[in-house]
Amino acid sequence: MTSPSPALELQHLRKTFSGRPAVDRLSLTVPPGELYALLGTNGAGKTTTLRMIAGLLAPDGGDVRIYGHSVLKEPLEAKRRLAYLPDDPMLYGKLRPAEYLEFVAGLWGIPAAQAAPEAERLLRWLDLWSHGSELTEGFSRGMKQKLALAGALIHQPSLLLLDEPLTGLDAAAARQVKDALRDFVERGGAVVLTTHIMEVAERLSDRIGVIRGGELIAEGTLEQLRARAGHAGAGSLEDVFLELVQTPDADVVA
Numbered sequence: 001m002t003s004p005s006p007a008l009e010l011q012h013l014r015k016t017f018s019g020r021p022a023v024d025r026l027s028l029t030v031p032p033g034e035l036y037a038l039l040g041t042n043g044a045g046k047t048t049t050l051r052m053i054a055g056l057l058a059p060d061g062g063d064v065r066i067y068g069h070s071v072l073k074e075p076l077e078a079k080r081r082l083a084y085l086p087d088d089p090m091l092y093g094k095l096r097p098a099e100y101l102e103f104v105a106g107l108w109g110i111p112a113a114q115a116a117p118e119a120e121r122l123l124r125w126l127d128l129w130s131h132g133s134e135l136t137e138g139f140s141r142g143m144k145q146k147l148a149l150a151g152a153l154i155h156q157p158s159l160l161l162l163d164e165p166l167t168g169l170d171a172a173a174a175r176q177v178k179d180a181l182r183d184f185v186e187r188g189g190a191v192v193l194t195t196h197i198m199e200v201a202e203r204l205s206d207r208i209g210v211i212r213g214g215e216l217i218a219e220g221t222l223e224q225l226r227a228r229a230g231h232a233g234a235g236s237l238e239d240v241f242l243e244l245v246q247t248p249d250a251d252v253v254a
């Protein structure tokens with residue numbers, strides 16, 4: 001899974017809606033084996049950024065490179081390496097979990113017989129194997145979220161983009177998803193996720209990027225962000241985050 005290229009590179013990314021910048025001059029790099037949390041207040045530009053990385057929204061400027069491949073110039077090469085899990089993933093209610101994974105694998109051109117062992121591994125890993133005979137329409141929110149995660153992983157991507165993956169999950173389901181994400185990065189994959197849950201970013205991520213008004217205003221480990229916000233060695237991420245987003249003259253890092 002490792003590669004000399006960064007898993008993700010954003011170069012001066014920009015998107016404007018009706019004359020208002022939603023994402024502006026956003027540059028960041030995520031190496032393989034890293035979990036990067038993108039934090040920002042409502043409307044800061046997080047989802048817009050993920051949608052541009054996933055190739056679902058065309059940027060007005062800049063570029064996105066995935067393992068060295070430009071999403072704009074080499075979309076197939078780039079997209080094959082990534083999976084995007086939106087905050088409201090769509091499942092097909094009349095399918096059983098393995099059927100859903102077979103369907104998603106088919107969209108990637110993976111034959112059912114080839115996908116089946118990976119589907120079983122993912123369903124067992126996420127504790128859904130025992131629900132194999134149930135239709136997904138009867139699944140709880142946590143079960144649906146875990147199945148959507150399995151669907152995102154079925155083609156064995158190296159970069160995983162997740163928009164608010166833990167919202168609404170109970171403690172057990174959230175733990176399973178967190179463990180799955182850590183496991184994914186420990187095996188060399190890269191994860192970029194957005195979250196409003198500070199505890200998730202604090203405990204799960206290797207580095208954190210803070211965006212405000214579409215611009216990256218701070219980036220680093222929790223320690224580095226603390227130092228930047230003037231909290232030497234102390235202060236929760238929530239304190240540091242609020243200080244950074246509420247300081248009007250916080251420098252833009254990129």
Ligand SMILES: Nc1ncnc2c1ncn2[C@@H]1O[C@H](COP(=O)(O)OP(=O)(O)OP(=O)(O)O)[C@@H](O)[C@H]1O
Pocket residue numbers: 017018022040041042043044045046047048049
């Ligand atoms: N399709 C669109 N058309 C017009 N404006 C949009 C569109 N998508 C996003 N925006 C605007 O772009 C800005 C950034 O939105 P975005 O959804 O990226 O924020 P976010 O950080 O994900 O917010 P939240 O935490 O609330 O999900 C907001 O001002 C939003 O209203």
